[in-house]
Amino acid sequence: MTDIDYQALEFAYQKHPDQASLDPASHRVIVAGAGPVGLTAALDLAQRGIPVVVLDDDDKLSTGSRAICFAKRTLEIWDRLGIGERMTSKGVSWHVGKIFFRNEEVWRFDLLPEHGHRRPAFVNLQQYYVEGFLYEAAAAHPLIDLRWKNKVVNVEQHSDGVTLDVDTPDGPYTLHVEWLVACDGARSPVRKLLGQESHGRVFKDRFLIADVKMTADFPAERWFWFDPPFHPNQSVLLHMQPDNIWRIDFQLGWNADPTEAVRPENVLPRIRALLGADAQFELQWVSVYTFACERMDAFRHGRVVFAGDAAHRVSPFGARGANSGVQDAENLAWKLHAVLNGAAPETLIDTYASEREPAADENLLNSTRSTDFITPKCNTSRYFRNAVLNLAREHPFARGLVNSGRLSLPYVYTDSPLNTPDVPATACSTANHETSGVDGTHSPHGRPDVADIDQAFSGRMVPGAVALDAPIRDAQGNDAWWLSILDGRFTVALFCDAHTPDGAALMALQDLAQSSPAALQTVLVCRDNGNVHAPASVTVIQDHQGYLAQRYDARAGTWYLLRPDQHIAARRRHVDVDIIRRALQRALGQA
Amino acid sequence: MPLIIEPNLPSPDAFYQTLIETHQGLSDEQSAELNAALILLLANHVGNMEIIREALDRARRSVAA
Numbered sequence: 001m002t003d004i005d006y007q008a009l010e011f012a013y014q015k016h017p018d019q020a021s022l023d024p025a026s027h028r029v030i031v032a033g034a035g036p037v038g039l040t041a042a043l044d045l046a047q048r049g050i051p052v053v054v055l056d057d058d059d060k061l062s063t064g065s066r067a068i069c070f071a072k073r074t075l076e077i078w079d080r081l082g083i084g085e086r087m088t089s090k091g092v093s094w095h096v097g098k099i100f101f102r103n104e105e106v107w108r109f110d111l112l113p114e115h116g117h118r119r120p121a122f123v124n125l126q127q128y129y130v131e132g133f134l135y136e137a138a139a140a141h142p143l144i145d146l147r148w149k150n151k152v153v154n155v156e157q158h159s160d161g162v163t164l165d166v167d168t169p170d171g172p173y174t175l176h177v178e179w180l181v182a183c184d185g186a187r188s189p190v191r192k193l194l195g196q197e198s199h200g201r202v203f204k205d206r207f208l209i210a211d212v213k214m215t216a217d218f219p220a221e222r223w224f225w226f227d228p229p230f231h232p233n234q235s236v237l238l239h240m241q242p243d244n245i246w247r248i249d250f251q252l253g254w255n256a257d258p259t260e261a262v263r264p265e266n267v268l269p270r271i272r273a274l275l276g277a278d279a280q281f282e283l284q285w286v287s288v289y290t291f292a293c294e295r296m297d298a299f300r301h302g303r304v305v306f307a308g309d310a311a312h313r314v315s316p317f318g319a320r321g322a323n324s325g326v327q328d329a330e331n332l333a334w335k336l337h338a339v340l341n342g343a344a345p346e347t348l349i350d351t352y353a354s355e356r357e358p359a360a361d362e363n364l365l366n367s368t369r370s371t372d373f374i375t376p377k378c379n380t381s382r383y384f385r386n387a388v389l390n391l392a393r394e395h396p397f398a399r400g401l402v403n404s405g406r407l408s409l410p411y412v413y414t415d416s417p418l419n420t421p422d423v424p425a426t427a428c429s430t431a432n433h434e435t436s437g438v439d440g441t442h443s444p445h446g447r448p449d450v451a452d453i454d455q456a457f458s459g460r461m462v463p464g465a466v467a468l469d470a471p472i473r474d475a476q477g478n479d480a481w482w483l484s485i486l487d488g489r490f491t492v493a494l495f496c497d498a499h500t501p502d503g504a505a506l507m508a509l510q511d512l513a514q515s516s517p518a519a520l521q522t523v524l525v526c527r528d529n530g531n532v533h534a535p536a537s538v539t540v541i542q543d544h545q546g547y548l549a550q551r552y553d554a555r556a557g558t559w560y561l562l563r564p565d566q567h568i569a570a571r572r573r574h575v576d577v578d579i580i581r582r583a584l585q586r587a588l589g590q591a
Numbered sequence: 592m593p594l595i596i597e598p599n600l601p602s603p604d605a606f607y608q609t610l611i612e613t614h615q616g617l618s619d620e621q622s623a624e625l626n627a628a629l630i631l632l633l634a635n636h637v638g639n640m641e642i643i644r645e646a647l648d649r650a651r652r653s654v655a656a
Contacts, residue, residue: 379623387627397635 006132011059013149013169024163024174027053028340031181032152032190034058036067036127037308037325038183039134043081044333046143048488050340053175054144055166057151057189061135064285065211065247066127068239069319073410073466074326075119076483076566083137084119087130091123092240097222099402101389103229107399111407116547117469118481121407122319124220124241126211130322155180155193157302179336179349180304183325186292188310194301198313200294201368204254205375207289207316208261212246212271214281224404226374226389230273235374237404238274245284248274249316251375258288291315293368295360299328299353307332312360314367317374317405324363327410328356334488334564338588343517348589351418359411366406373403413464413567417591420561420570420583421463423455455573459553467566470547472525475540482548485541486566489519490587492580495549496524496532497556501575508577510537518564518588525554563587594645 018025029045031038034056042052070087078084095111111121138144153172154165161178182190191197223238225231234251241247250270252261260266267286272279295312299305308325332352338344376382391398413419461468467486474480485491492509494501501509501524513520523539525548526532534540543549552560552571561570561583570583585591600606614622634643 380627383620383623383627384631386624387631390624391628391631395632398631401631 004132006061006128007063009061009132011146011148013059014147015168015170016145016147018175019168019170019173021173024176026161026176026178027051028177029053029179029181029336030055030162030164030175030177031183032056033182033184033308033310034131034135034138034146034148035062035183035185035308036130036134036322037329038181039131039138040077040081040326041181041183041307041329041333042138042144043083043134043141044330044488045336046138046141047081048333048337049143050337051143052145053177054138054146055150055152055164056146056148057184059148061131062127064127064209064287065241065245067130067316067319067322068124068126068241068247069122069323070125070130071319071323071408072117072119072121073408074323075123076469077326077330079118079483080330080486080488080566081137083133086133087125088119088123090129090133090242091125092220092242093120093123094220094222094240095121096219097224097404099389099392099404100223100225100228101386101392102227104393106389106392107402109399116471116545118471118483119469124239124247126241126245127322129242152184152190152193155190155304157194157304160303162303178303178340181332181336182304182306182310183308183329184310186309186313188306190304191296191306191310194304196296196301198292198294198296198311200292200313200364202292202294203290203315203371203375205290206252206254206256206258206261207291208250208252208256208267208270208286209289210248210250210267210271210286211241211284212248212275212281213244213284214246214275214279215244216246216275216279218246226385226404228274231270235404236274252288256288261288262286289316291371293364293371295357295364299356299360300349305332305336305349305352307356311356312364314363315371317370318363318367318408319405320363320367320408323408324359327359328352330565331356335589337564338518341518344588345590351416351589355411355413355416355418358415359413362411363408366408370403370405374405410466412462412466414462416464418563418569418587418589419463420579420586422457422571457553457571459551461552461560461568461571463568463570465568467560467562467568468551470543470551471545472548473542473544477542480541482541483566485523485539486562487521488564489521490516490564490569490584491521491523491562492559493523493525493552493562494559494575495543495552495554495556496526500556505575505577506534506538509575509580510535512577512581512584513537516584518584520584525549561587594642594649596649 030053031042032055034054042054045052075084075088078087097109099107151167153167156163162180164175184190220240225236237249239247292313299311307328314320335348335352339346339348376385388398388401392402470482472480472482509522525543532540557574563569569587
């Protein structure tokens with residue numbers, strides 16, 4: 001399958017019956033832009049049963065490697081969409097980075113010190129493979145209608161949707177849609193049509209990127225040079241990609257002429273300076289980029305929602321562009337599904353903006369800091385940067401200051417209105433009121449809730465955080481991964497032992513699942529499942545190595561409510577179905 | 592704990608002489624990198640953002656209001 005040259009694919013424009021319709025055809029969701037973000041959004045929506053039309057003004061996938069670093073969280077999202085394995089196995093996994101300054105290696109770091117995760121910290125994969133694999137999954141999905149050479153040329157907002165004028169090789173036509181998702185890139189035509197713009201900082205620097213095919217014995221590591229002898233006063237980045245292709249980024253400075261810089265006679269000497277005069281290689285793609293750190297003030301405008309580069313742009317250092325866009329897509333997909341199905345009010349879409357705007361700010365902050373370190377804007381800034389690098393060899397504290405791009409971690413929606421906060425430590429003594437046995441449930445231990453003095457949790461799995469993975473055994477006793485159990489529904493995960501949960505609690509959870517406006521599954525997490533008797537509708541898994549209990553600071557009776565996007569909505573130490581019901585309503589934006 | 596602005600060095604003249612001598616024979620650029628390294632080392636040693644921020648503010652005010 002991967003013998004396909006995805007860069008060369010051209011998708012035939014096909015006239016759609018909508019174009020001959022007298023009245024504008026109506027659709028539920030239209031995605032503008034068939035890039036990594038738009039295709040992820042379309043797949044997620046389609047897998048939830050929502051038909052999606054994808055409009056793209058081009059008829060090709062990405063040319064050149066472009067966004068090459070795909071982070072663990074992105075791979076986990078694609079796992080839920082059924083394409084994570086393909087992306088990971090084609091990609092080059094790496095976790096070691098080396099930093100060079102002038103002639104010397106000053107530091108090396110390892111991004112994956114923790115075991116028990118399905119996916120690596122990063123894979124390197126050319127954007128055309130990512131788009132190609134996403135495209136094939138989308139094209140095979142009966143609910144996705146891909147329309148190439150369909151350019152959005154006008155957008156009119158109504159209270160219940162959007163009217164779009166779309167230009168095609170056969171002339172224009174009009175569509176009506178309930179929700180328009182604009183994933184149409186940094187120059188977003190939809191954004192311009194709405195009269196909106198992004199605000200932020202444009203950096204006065206240029207980088208040359210080259211994809212070079214060669215057989216080299218460099219290891220699969222990220223190498224970053226500051227001021228190397230072969231490219232003085234600038235930085236250089238080297239990444240290994242599949243198919244013996246290496247990606248090299250050369251900082252050029254602002255005064256470089258972009259059209260001159262990409263001419264082979266100017267590119268080849270730079271690459272030879274890095275690889276050596278005798279190196280045998282073939283230049284596959286070359287481009288010059290500038291970058292900006294900016295975002296739209298608001299990601300939702302009526303029935304138009306912006307995602308990916310259309311909403312926010314970051315510098316490439318730290319791999320936060322495509323990765324954050326894929327996280328936008330997954331945040332939006334389940335919410336649109338819930339709103340379109342009547343499970344949630346339209347205001348749930350406001351929480352897409354209130355969760356993803358601060359996520360973009362965090363990415364912009366990190367990206368701006370990396371950029372200021374990599375490309376100092378004044379002599380003093382350069383002196384400090386060089387001092388850090390000079391000290392890094394022998395001084396551990398200085399290594400923490402070296403910033404060639406910070407690891408992109410998923411944003412924690414700490415302040416989201418969809419979270420049910422933990423019981424505050426000082427309020428633990430009053431927690432009895434909360435667990436007073438509504439719906440006939442009682443403390444699962446059958447004793448008074450004096451145990452609530454230890455309602456507190458430690459660790460990273462706070463409300464708003466994305467669920468950490470762990471190795472488990474599934475209901476059939478096969479080795480599996482925790483995140484594969486979180487299949488796109490809401491999940492109540494209840495940690496149990498021989499006595500927990502009791503039958504009444506299980507019955508109440510089943511009733512809750514049946515009456516829930518959004519799909520909800522119950523998962524029992526057991527250390528071993530010898531003693532657990534659960535109804536067929538409840539999934540029983542084994543935390544046989546104890547990773548889950550440790551990562552979630554859980555003991556028997558602890559439960560977590562997880563959202564369809566695998567973020568944590570609520571948690572407590574004892575089952576109280578009324579609290580779970582209210583947390584679910586809150587996570588659906590009903591509270 | 593506020594930033595100490597009263598005399599705190601046992602031998603101010605000796606400190607000053609050592610500071611200047613450390614720069615001897617360096618180019619302006621090397622000197623600038625040395626100063627930057629010195630600030631980073633001392634800031635990490637202090638390890639208190641409140642004190643560091645006060646020092647930064649006072650240093651800034653000493654050259655521009």
